[in-house]
Amino acid sequence: MNTPSSLIPADDAARLHALERYQLLDARSEKVLDEIVAATARLFGVSNAMLSIVEKDEVLVKAPYNLPVAIERIPRAQSLCSATICRMARPYSKIYPKPARWTLTFPCCSN
Structure with a gap:
């Protein structure tokens, strides 16, 4: 299944490269x-959640929590994630530079 072009931002190649x-x-x-x-x-008191990663044609469900069915990948065209990506207007490589080491930070709580 092809993702509609309306759900692929102009800078998707840069986003995928940063990813x-x-x-x-x-x-x-x-x-x-x-x-x-x-x-x-x-x-947040919710019964299920997931961390997903939007690839070129699929969405990888990287960290599912208590989902009603096991999901590993879904077609990007069937995901709400692509619509979210289209709402972002900044270059991905500047927003998410690769960290020197993995750390968990909370920008809302930083000085």
Whole structure:
């Protein structure tokens, strides 16, 4: 299934290139991400949650929490994630530079 061009931003190639630097594009579960998603679900009092990564043609469900069915990937055209990406207007490589090391930060709480 092809993603409609209206859901692909003009700078999608730059976004995908920036995403590759994080090296998260395999389907393996990562314990730290699973724990963050579970903690976030508990914090907001929701029964399920997920961290997903929008690839070129698919959305990878990287860290599912308590989903009613097991989902690993879904077609990008069937995901709400593409609409969210289209709302962003800034260059991805400037917003999300690759960190020197992985740290968990909360921008809303930083000085």
